Amino acid sequence: MAAAQNDAGDGYTNSQCAECHEEMADDNAASVHKDIQCLECHAQAVEEDHEALAAVNCRQCHAPHDEKVIHDAHTRVTCKACHQKDGIPVAEPVTGLVIFSGNVLPGRKLLPHQMVVERGDSLCQKCHFKGNALGASSMILPAKSILCMPCHAATFSIGDRTTLLSLLVFVVGMCGVCVIWLSGNTGRGSSHKFRGGFSDLMVKMVTDVFFLRRLFRLSPARWLIHALIYYPILIRLAFGMTSLGLSLILPDTDLARAMLDKNNPLRGMLFDLTGLMIFAGVAAALFRPKEDLQMIANLPKPGRTMTMLLGLIVLVGFILESLRIAMTGWPSGAQYAFIGYGLSLLLKSVQEITNIYGYVWYVHTILTGVFIALIPFTRMLHIITAPVVLMADARPRVQPNH
Numbered sequence: 001m002a003a004a005q006n007d008a009g010d011g012y013t014n015s016q017c018a019e020c021h022e023e024m025a026d027d028n029a030a031s032v033h034k035d036i037q038c039l040e041c042h043a044q045a046v047e048e049d050h051e052a053l054a055a056v057n058c059r060q061c062h063a064p065h066d067e068k069v070i071h072d073a074h075t076r077v078t079c080k081a082c083h084q085k086d087g088i089p090v091a092e093p094v095t096g097l098v099i100f101s102g103n104v105l106p107g108r109k110l111l112p113h114q115m116v117v118e119r120g121d122s123l124c125q126k127c128h129f130k131g132n133a134l135g136a137s138s139m140i141l142p143a144k145s146i147l148c149m150p151c152h153a154a155t156f157s158i159g160d161r162t163t164l165l166s167l168l169v170f171v172v173g174m175c176g177v178c179v180i181w182l183s184g185n186t187g188r189g190s191s192h193k194f195r196g197g198f199s200d201l202m203v204k205m206v207t208d209v210f211f212l213r214r215l216f217r218l219s220p221a222r223w224l225i226h227a228l229i230y231y232p233i234l235i236r237l238a239f240g241m242t243s244l245g246l247s248l249i250l251p252d253t254d255l256a257r258a259m260l261d262k263n264n265p266l267r268g269m270l271f272d273l274t275g276l277m278i279f280a281g282v283a284a285a286l287f288r289p290k291e292d293l294q295m296i297a298n299l300p301k302p303g304r305t306m307t308m309l310l311g312l313i314v315l316v317g318f319i320l321e322s323l324r325i326a327m328t329g330w331p332s333g334a335q336y337a338f339i340g341y342g343l344s345l346l347l348k349s350v351q352e353i354t355n356i357y358g359y360v361w362y363v364h365t366i367l368t369g370v371f372i373a374l375i376p377f378t379r380m381l382h383i384i385t386a387p388v389v390l391m392a393d394a395r396p397r398v399q400p401n402h
Contacts (some may be wrong), residue, residue, distance in 0.1 A: 012045065014038050031113035058083075062249040066244075068155040071143045073122075073247075073260035076331070080346065082123060085114035089127055091134050096331040098127065098134055108197065132354055135328035139358025147368050151236045151317075153243035153260060163361075166369030168217065173376025177385075209387045228281030229310070232274035261333075262324070268337030272321075276316050276339060282311035308378040309371050316364045318343060323360055327353045 017038045018025040020086060028034060039046055041056045059078040080100035081089035086108040090101040103108050127136040144154035145163040158164060207213045212230070216223040239259070242339050246256035258264045321340030325331070326347040335341045347353060375381055 012039065017045070027111045028114045030111075032115055032117070033113065051248060053221070064247075064250065064257070066155070066247045067143050067153070067260075068157050071141060073153070073262070075257055075261040076328075077127075082126060083117065085111060087114045087126075087398050091329070096329055098136075107125070119398050122309075136230055136325070136354060137357045137361070138355045139361070141358060147365070147372055148242055149237065151240070153240040155244065159400055160365075162365050162369040166373040169373035170376060170385060173373075174384075177376050177381065180359045185211075196265060206388075225284045228277050228284065232277040232281075236271070236274055239267075254262065261336075263328075263331045263333040265336035267331050268334060268340075272318075272337045272339045275317060279314045282307055282314070286311070306371065306374065306378050309374075313364065313367045313371060316360065316367060320357070320360050320364050322347060323353055323357045326350070327357055346357065 004182075014028075014037060018028075028038075033041070041060070042050075044050055061396075062079070065074070076096060077089075077098040078100065080087065081098045084100045087100045087105040088103045088105065089098050090095070092099050102110075121140050124140045127134050128138060128140045128326065130138040132138065142160040143157050144152050145157045145160060146154065147163050147166060148154035152220065157168060164375055212223055214228060215226060243256070243259040246253065246280050247260060250256055259267060261267065286304060320340050321337060322343035325334045325340055325344040326333075330344065334344075350356075371380075
């Protein structure tokens with residue numbers, strides 16, 4: 001067969017390919033890729049002897065979806081597992097990847113070029129159904145929303161009911177706080193006004209907001225407790241925002257995929273270590289001596305209820321992680337999430353984990369929503385007001401008169 005010039009370079013035109021591959025002609029003509037030259041996808045076919053072709057890599061043209069589109073990173077799910085028309089996905093035994101099995105639904109015909117772009121739950125239900133053996137939750141869960149950002153690689157979405165309700169309560173509470181502050185009735189006798197320049201604010205931000213210098217001077221013990229909670233959340237927030245940015249800007253890079261992959265060794269270890277630090281900080285806050293609470297008059301008294309709620313969120317998070325690891329068959333790399341992996345080993349005899357997972361996910365989400373919603377109405381408000389007060393107190397250095 002003679003080679004001809006086409007848009008893909010030196011090789012065959014689509015009509016020439018159809019001369020030998022008649023069984024594919026109608027299939028390709030009805031596909032979403034019908035106007036694309038065959039060689040764009042099947043680059044190896046440029047050689048005349050091309051009996052065995054490598055599988056087409058969809059990412060030559062298509063970037064992976066972000067979490068807002070598919071509600072999770074799905075880093076171990078191949079494109080055809082979802083998009084092959086009438087295809088049946090399976091979990092590959094060795095790698096744990098969810099792949100297209102090569103089989104289609106009963107009564108349907110395999111059309112290799114028929115890729116579908118479905119919207120809504122119909123696409124998700126190929127894997128997410130009761131009794132599935134794919135390691136997928138039987139529930140179709142919403143994307144991790146803005147509520148999840150302090151601890152997870154999430155999105156700016158606010159579509160689910162938990163997020164909408166908790167943010168509504170939070171905003172109403174913060175509006176009340178702002179009204180009180182603007183009226184000057186802060187309980188301190190006067191309203192706070194910024195009295196320093198930009199450089200003073202930046203110094204205050206670094207020393208007292210980031211490094212918690214004032215808290216350390218008042219009580220090193222309480223500084224340590226705050227640090228065990230504050231810095232892990234800050235690290236997770238930075239990690240999550242970086243992951244989100246990469247998933248939107250450079251989605252197909254190795255770094256983006258690694259940061260979104262829950263079974264990546266470094267990611268798993270980082271999240272378990274920071275979770276353990278938060279839990280240790282919560283325990284220390286709940287069980288430290290009472291006399292230490294009374295000696296620091298300049299600091300807000302800690303609220304035990306919110307502290308306990310934070311610890312419960314972390315605890316349920318570890319349980320959720322263990323369920324995910326067991327549900328997906330203890331995939332490679334998951335062992336570095338040492339707490340979740342250890343707990344998952346206790347679940348080997350537990351049945352129907354795929355059905356349990358969704359309920360625990362909602363418990364974790366609702367607890368987080370309640371925590372966020374209650375911040376303006378509890379002493380935990382100081383995590384917002386304290387940085388504002390510290391920066392408002394920033395003063396430019398005044399040289400003494402001689």
